[in-house]
Amino acid sequence: MTIDASGVHPSNRSYAAPLVGFGSFIVSVLLVEVLIRVGLLNRYIIPLPSEIAASFGRLFLEENIVHRFIFTASECLTAGVMITVCGVFIGVLMQRFSLLQKACETWVAAFASAPLVLTYPLFMVIFGRNAWTIIMIGFFAALPPVILKTIEGISSTRKVLVNVGRSFKLTATQQFWKILFPAALPTIFVGVRLGLIFALINIVGTEFLINFGGLGQLINDLAERYDLAGTYAAICFVILVSVLFFMVLEKAERWLRPVD
Amino acid sequence: MAETGRLRQAVTAPIVSPVTLLRVAIILGVLALWESLAHSGWLYRDVVPSLLSIGRALATLLTDRNYYFNLGVTAAEISAALAIGGMAGLLVGLLLGANRFLSKAFEPYLYYLGPTPKIIFFPVMIMWFGVGSESKVALGTLSCFFPVALNVAAGMRQIDQVLIRVGKSFRASTAQMVLKIYLPAMRHPIINGMRLGFGFALIGTLLAETKLSNKGIGFLIIQTYSVFDMPGMYAMLIVLFVLAIGANSLIGKLGGLENIKRN
Secondary structure, eight states: OOOOTTSOOHHHHHHHHHHHHHHHHHHHHHHHHHHHHTTSSOTTTSOOHHHHHHHHHHHHHTSOHHHHHHHHHHHHHHHHHHHHHHHHHHHHHHHHSHHHHHHHHHHHHHHHHSOGGGGHHHHHHHHOSSHHHHHHHHHHHHHHHHHHHHHHHHHTSOHHHHHHHHHTTOOHHHIIIIIIHHHHHHHHHHHHHHHHHHHHHHHHHHHHHHTOSSHHHHHHHHHHTTOHHHHHHHHHHHHHHHHHHHHHHHHHHHHHSOOO | OHHHHHHHHHHHSOSSOHHHHHHHHHHHHHHHHHHHHHHHOSSOTTTSOOHHHHHHHHHHHHTOHHHHHHHHHHHHHHHHHHHHHHHHHHHHHHHHHHOHHHHHHHHHHHHHHTTSOGGGGHHHHHHHHOSSHHHHHHHHHHHHHHHHHHHHHHHHHTSOHHHHHHHHHTTOOHHHIIIIIIHHHTHHHHHHHHHHHHHHHHHHHHHHHHHSOSSSHHHHHHHHHHTTOHHHHHHHHHHHHHHHHHHHHHHHHHTTHHHHHHO
16 A cells, blocks of 8 residues: 555545545535525526526426437437548548649648638528538538548558558558558547537537527527526536537547557 | 759749649639539529629628728627637636646536537526627637637646746746746747637627627628628628638737747
8 A cells, every 4th residue: 555755645636636626616506506595696697506406307308308419419410420421531532632632631721710600691591490501510610620630540551551551462442441541540530529529519509599409499499588597407408418428539539549 | 063953943843833723723613613503593593692793792891881890899809808718718727737736626627618519608698798799708708718728728738847947946936937937938839729719709709799789790691691692691701701711820920830830
């Protein structure tokens, strides 16, 4: 058993910081509850945290939040499949033809930093006020990282692996499917992960803005009804979903990453 | 001999590089496709307006005084959001970067809250700050805060330890350490964070304007949608994208980010 100079067991020390973080969060929630109850904070602007917690049940029973979650998740999934197929295809194409890569890579990077979600009125005119507007915004916003990471992944395949393929006299197709693609997969997944995060942000945001669809629309609906506790609870639910989504993708990326 | 080689190279090198040629070909191809789509009648009228009508709308927009007033409103809101969110992000980033315990305790919250869609907080901002410019600035501030704080904290941890030891060996005070060691050494991460923060502040502010506002560029965009003025909407989006990309690269240039890439 090892105990350091300060007399604290190392494993206890490693838990101390996260405990302080979580404890501070709980204390600030309790503080807000007290400040509202004593009247220092206006409860018509900030609802009681206990009311917010209580309204979670209402979200499940009355507001059909599970169904809305499935709706948003299916939009994300559709956009995710589209960015993976199109992004990897475009990335492979650009990597294969270096002239195309030289001509277009900077454009793709500029496209990645463009505020694309602002074009949502344009998408509404083209696709109408339906799920396709939301999916297409998610798709276009999330496409650049997949393209860029596919190019990076294939270009950085180790020379040894490529030479092994050559020594086995693999055809170009075999070389791609058996050497280049598996070697680039962890980097491609980084792009897909980033793309899925961008897609989720843009999909929920567009749902909120055009008042259509799943979780984003729920927040808009509750805010328009001035259901304060419900609005805050729905926002907390969306935060929870995006944090979980982010964590799952991170775990998957770690699982795919090769061991050095 | 070297001169002759250089001359020969100059003679044999093409005037326009193949990359430029391909770029021009792609642009011309897209424009031709656009124009033929505009005249094809496959889409609803004006969904894809002709290039001429977009050009006309662009000229009208750029000579309209009302547009510059709204541009000024949006620019002021974004600047305020960048100033408040950037400052707050810088302070929090410095604090988390300097203290390992605080970083372990609070940085995961910032890290996981960073990628959540900030526009969903807009109803809360309206309740707190009203329907005027303040709620747009607040949403821009919230959007801008996270990338700045995370970049500054990461940048602080990457400062060369030798520089810190030099500061300490000169017995520099905390303020001197911040002003003479930390901030100059972290110039690039700070500017990079500000650049990201600017992008997020711009999106946050403009989206808030499209949702509920009576002035600003976001309001003008949603107005063109309401009256189905498609050439006007395209013109506005083109100007907005040019301004956003231009401002983004200007911040990068001011911070010397391009020099790092070259080195």
